[in-house]
Amino acid sequence: MGAKLGQNNVKGEQTKNAILAAAEQLFAESGYRGASLANIAERAGVTQSGLLHHFNSKDELLVAVLEQHNRDDDALLIGPLSMGGVDVITGLRELIVQNSENRVSVRLFAVLVAESTSVDHPGHDYMKARYDRLRNRLVGALSIGIQRGEIRADADLEVLASALIALMDGIQLQWIYNSQVDMGAAFDLVASALVQSMTGGATAA
Amino acid sequence: MGAKLGQNNVKGEQTKNAILAAAEQLFAESGYRGASLANIAERAGVTQSGLLHHFNSKDELLVAVLEQHNRDDDALLIGPLSMGGVDVITGLRELIVQNSENRVSVRLFAVLVAESTSVDHPGHDYMKARYDRLRNRLVGALSIGIQRGEIRADADLEVLASALIALMDGIQLQWIYNSQVDMGAAFDLVASALVQSMTGGATAA
DNA sequence: AGTACCCGACCTTGTGGTCGGTCGGCATAT
DNA sequence: ATATGCCGACCGACCACAAGGTCGGGTACT
Numbered sequence: 001m002g003a004k005l006g007q008n009n010v011k012g013e014q015t016k017n018a019i020l021a022a023a024e025q026l027f028a029e030s031g032y033r034g035a036s037l038a039n040i041a042e043r044a045g046v047t048q049s050g051l052l053h054h055f056n057s058k059d060e061l062l063v064a065v066l067e068q069h070n071r072d073d074d075a076l077l078i079g080p081l082s083m084g085g086v087d088v089i090t091g092l093r094e095l096i097v098q099n100s101e102n103r104v105s106v107r108l109f110a111v112l113v114a115e116s117t118s119v120d121h122p123g124h125d126y127m128k129a130r131y132d133r134l135r136n137r138l139v140g141a142l143s144i145g146i147q148r149g150e151i152r153a154d155a156d157l158e159v160l161a162s163a164l165i166a167l168m169d170g171i172q173l174q175w176i177y178n179s180q181v182d183m184g185a186a187f188d189l190v191a192s193a194l195v196q197s198m199t200g201g202a203t204a205a
Numbered sequence: 206m207g208a209k210l211g212q213n214n215v216k217g218e219q220t221k222n223a224i225l226a227a228a229e230q231l232f233a234e235s236g237y238r239g240a241s242l243a244n245i246a247e248r249a250g251v252t253q254s255g256l257l258h259h260f261n262s263k264d265e266l267l268v269a270v271l272e273q274h275n276r277d278d279d280a281l282l283i284g285p286l287s288m289g290g291v292d293v294i295t296g297l298r299e300l301i302v303q304n305s306e307n308r309v310s311v312r313l314f315a316v317l318v319a320e321s322t323s324v325d326h327p328g329h330d331y332m333k334a335r336y337d338r339l340r341n342r343l344v345g346a347l348s349i350g351i352q353r354g355e356i357r358a359d360a361d362l363e364v365l366a367s368a369l370i371a372l373m374d375g376i377q378l379q380w381i382y383n384s385q386v387d388m389g390a391a392f393d394l395v396a397s398a399l400v401q402s403m404t405g406g407a408t409a410a
Numbered sequence: 411a412g413t414a415c416c417c418g419a420c421c422t423t424g425t426g427g428t429c430g431g432t433c434g435g436c437a438t439a440t
Numbered sequence: 441a442t443a444t445g446c447c448g449a450c451c452g453a454c455c456a457c458a459a460g461g462t463c464g465g466g467t468a469c470t
Contacts, residue, residue: 011448011449012448012449015449015450029323030323031236031238031319031320031323033236033238033239034238034320034323034326036424036425036426037425037426037427038424038425038426046450046451047450047451047452048426048427048451049427049428049450049451049452049453050449050450050451052426052427052428053448053449053450053451054449054450056427057426057427058425058426058427107322110319110322111319111320111322113319113378114236114315114316114318114319114320114378115236115239115316115319115320117312117315117316117378117381117382118234118235118236118239121239127382128382128383131379131382131383132383156390156394159387159390159391159394160394162376162379162386162387162391163372163376163391163392163394163395165375165379166371166372166374166375166376166378166379166391167368167371167372167375167395168375169371169374169375169378169379170370170371170372170373170374170375170376170378171367171368171371171375173318173319173322173371173374173375174336174367174370174371174374176322177322177332177333177336178333178336178337181367182364182367185361185364186364186367186368186371187368189361189364189365189368189399190368190372190395190398190399192402193395193398193399193401193402193403194394194395194398196398196401196402197397197398197401197402198398216414216415216469217414217415220415220416241458241459241460242459242460242461243458243459243460251416251417252416252417252418253417253460253461254416254417254418254419254461254462255415255416255417257460257461257462258414258415258416258417259415259416261461262460262461263459263460263461411470412469412470413468413469413470414467414468414469414470415466415467415468415469416465416466416467416468417464417465417466417467418463418464418465418466419462419463419464419465420461420462420463420464421460421461421462421463422459422460422461422462423458423459423460423461424457424458424459424460425456425457425458425459426455426456426457427454427455427456428453428454428455428456429452429453429454429455430451430452430453430454431450431451431452431453432449432450432451432452433448433449433450433451434447434448434449434450435446435447435448435449436445436446436447436448437444437445437446437447438443438444438445438446439442439443439444439445440441440442440443440444
């Protein structure tokens with residue numbers, strides 16, 4: 001016993017990653033329901049049985065894909081959020097532009113977020129929690145702007161955060177259908193307008 | 206032949222509508238792939254065979270649902286678009302608030318738009334065309350604002366339209382997950398900022 | 411008599427998942 | 441060193457089942 005170094009890993013970890021990558025692609029293309037374990041396994045260079053050896057069920061595979069992307073997302077968010085205040089908004093623009101290099105990733109979440117609206121969908125809770133987390137973080141980062149006096153104190157940060165997230169999600173959807181759509185420009189347009197109005201003193205209506 | 210009054214209608218049209226309504230609900234809940242003909246038929250009070258009598262295939266049923274909603278959408282868009290100019294934006298706000306009374310309808314499109322990103326999805330072409338149509342109409346209605354001098358002549362209306370549509374789509378998604386999300390407020394926030402910045406003369410960076 | 415409506419039985423295909431087993435490497439006892 | 445035992449990786453055959461769709465017929469209205 002002692003060392004318990006049984007985990008040979010290396011080989012197993014490789015194919016596991018291959019499966020994860022294949023699953024990511026196919027879930028992004030066809031959604032969770034539309035992608036079959038057989039397809040995923042094939043693309044990963046394994047049989048379906050081989051796949052099931054590493055992930056006990058399709059649900060489990062989904063969760064694994066989600067968790068992996070979760071970590072990536074967190075890493076990407078550190079930058080924009082660390083700025084705090086109004087810069088958060090311009091930071092999000094960077095994020096969206098970076099994302100445009102990552103078609104699969106964008107598509108993965110755009111597709112799964114919508115598919116997971118069904119309460120019985122295996123990704124439902126995850127997505128719901130993700131929205132809450134995103135909003136909370138954004139609100140936190142934006143509130144620094146109020147302390148600094150960059151943002152009007154009476155601004156409703158919850159609503160602002162929701163709007164920003166909505167804009168990102170929505171523009172990504174259009175971009176998937178037509179890559180001519182300029183995500184950066186669209187975000188810039190409302191971001192600059194937003195900054196302008198949040199810093200100024202004018203109150204709507 | 207002659208009169209070709211074969212279409213008894215009345216009864217058939219009723220069940221046909223019942224099927225359409227059931228399909229709308231289930232597609233909205235579970236998406237196209239997630240909803241089964243058997244479920245839809247059951248909710249409509251018919252057997253699966255009975256359903257297939259009125260719609261020859263699942264694809265055909267989807268198209269029928271889409272087309273029906275297409276007409277409704279057009280009717281709803283007449284108001285906001287007829288205003289022209291900046292008022293189009295405030296008009297869209299009305300639309301979004303009205304939509305909040307219509308959970309199924311909102312959900313239907315939010316779910317199907319994402320699911321239809323797969324090129325082989327039966328709703329793909331429709332959704333792609335829908336985006337183009339929406340953008341074009343919006344651009345047309347907004348361009349009136351330039352003529353009137355309400356909107357800066359150098360404004361990129363394509364981008365503006367994309368951003369507005371994105372905002373609507375995105376906020377609806379969040380609303381599905383959490384009906385606490387205030388769609389009207391979120392839209393107002395960026396709408397007012399947008400109007401303020403489009404009418405003013407300041408040019409972004 | 412004809413036609414629209416609708417059902418039940420049936421078929422095919424694809425699905426997620428199980429089960430038993432093979433192969434190869436590593437650790438220990440000898 | 442070599443044999444033994446064990447475990448992780450992986451496959452092929454198989455299964456239960458639900459999916460969309462076909463077909464033949466029955467019923468009722470006109």
